[in-house]
Amino acid sequence: MPHKFSIPQFKLNHKGMARFLGTLEARIMEIVWKKETVSVQEVCDKMGKGTNYKTVMTVMNRLVEKEFLERKKVSRAFVYSARLNRVEFLEQVSHQIVTGLVSDFGELAMAQFVDVLGEQDPDALETLQKLAKERSEQK
Numbered sequence: 094m095p096h097k098f099s100i101p102q103f104k105l106n107h108k109g110m111a112r113f114l115g116t117l118e119a120r121i122m123e124i125v126w127k128k129e130t131v132s133v134q135e136v137c138d139k140m141g142k143g144t145n146y147k148t149v150m151t152v153m154n155r156l157v158e159k160e161f162l163e164r165k166k167v168s169r170a171f172v173y174s175a176r177l178n179r180v181e182f183l184e185q186v187s188h189q190i191v192t193g194l195v196s197d198f199g200e201l202a203m204a205q206f207v208d209v210l211g212e213q214d215p216d217a218l219e220t221l222q223k224l225a226k227e228r229s230e231q232k
Contacts, residue, residue: 098160098176100189113186117152118161125162126179130172 100113110119124139125131133153137144153173156162161182162173177185194202210217 098185100186101159103190103193110186113190114161115152117148118156121149121152121156122161122175122182125173125175130174132170132172134170136173 102113104112107116110122114122120140121136124136128135128139131139133146133150136153137146137149140149153162154164157164157173160176163176164171164173175182191206194206198205207218207221210221
C-alpha cells in the first residue's frame with residue numbers, strides 16, 4: 094500500500110502543484126521525480142545559476158518532514174528520493190481535494206464539477222458517466 098500523507102493547505106490562486114506545495118517545493122519535487130534519487134547539489138545544478146544551496150537544502154528537508162521525500166546518507170552526503178511516484182502523489186492529492194469538497198459542499202460540489210467538465214471538455218462528461226457506471230457495477 095502506498096505511503097499516505099496529508100495536504101496542509103490548498104491555494105486557489107496558484108496553478109498546478111503550487112496549489113498545495115510551495116513554488117520551490119513543486120520545482121524540487123519535479124526534479125526528484127525525473128531523476129529518482131538526487132543530492133541537494135544535483136537539484137541546485139538542475140535549477141540553474143543563482144540557486145541558493147542552503148535554501149534548497151532547507152526546503153528538501155521540509156519535504157522530508159512532510160513525508161513527501163525520503164533522505165538517506167550515502168558516504169558523507171544525503172540523497173533524496175520521492176516516497177511516491179508522481180502519478181501516485183497526484184492521485185492522493187486529487188482524492189484529498191475532491192473528498193474535502195464533497196464532504197464540505199455535497200451535491201453543490203458535484204454539480205459544479207459536472208458544470209466545469211461540460212464547459213472545459215464536453216466529451217469528459219461522457220467519460221464521467223462511463224466511470225460512474227463502472228463504479229456502481231463494481232459494488
